[in-house]
Amino acid sequence: MAGIxxxxxxxxxxxxxxxxxxxSGTDLRNIQELVGHNxxxxxxxYTHVSIKSLQQxxxxFDDL
Known part of the structure; x- marks a missing residue:
C-alpha cells in the first residue's frame, strides 16, 4: 500500500x-498537443508553476 x-x-x-x-522545459504548445486541449x-x-520555477x-535587466 502506498500510504496515501x-x-x-x-x-x-x-x-x-x-x-x-x-x-522540465517542455513547451506549452507541445503540452497542449500531448494532452489534447483545443x-x-x-x-x-491546468499547468501550475512552482515557486522554485519562478525563482529561477x-x-x-540583470545584464544591464
Missing part, C-alpha cells in the same frame, strides 16, 4: 503531469 491518506483523483494526476512537463488557454489553466527566472 488524502483522496486522490485522476484529474489531479493530470494536472501534476502537465505541471512537471512544463517545469485551446492553449486551457493548458495554461533571470531578469533581462
Amino acid at each position: 491518506n488524502k483522496p486522490v483523483a485522476l484529474h489531479w494526476l493530470r494536472h501534476s503531469y502537465e505541471t512537471h512537463l512544463l517545469e 485551446s492553449s488557454r486551457t493548458t495554461e489553466i 527566472i533571470k531578469s533581462p
Whole structure:
C-alpha cells in the first residue's frame, strides 16, 4: 500500500503531469498537443508553476 491518506483523483494526476512537463522545459504548445486541449488557454489553466520555477527566472535587466 502506498500510504496515501488524502483522496486522490485522476484529474489531479493530470494536472501534476502537465505541471512537471512544463517545469522540465517542455513547451506549452507541445503540452497542449500531448494532452489534447483545443485551446492553449486551457493548458495554461491546468499547468501550475512552482515557486522554485519562478525563482529561477533571470531578469533581462540583470545584464544591464
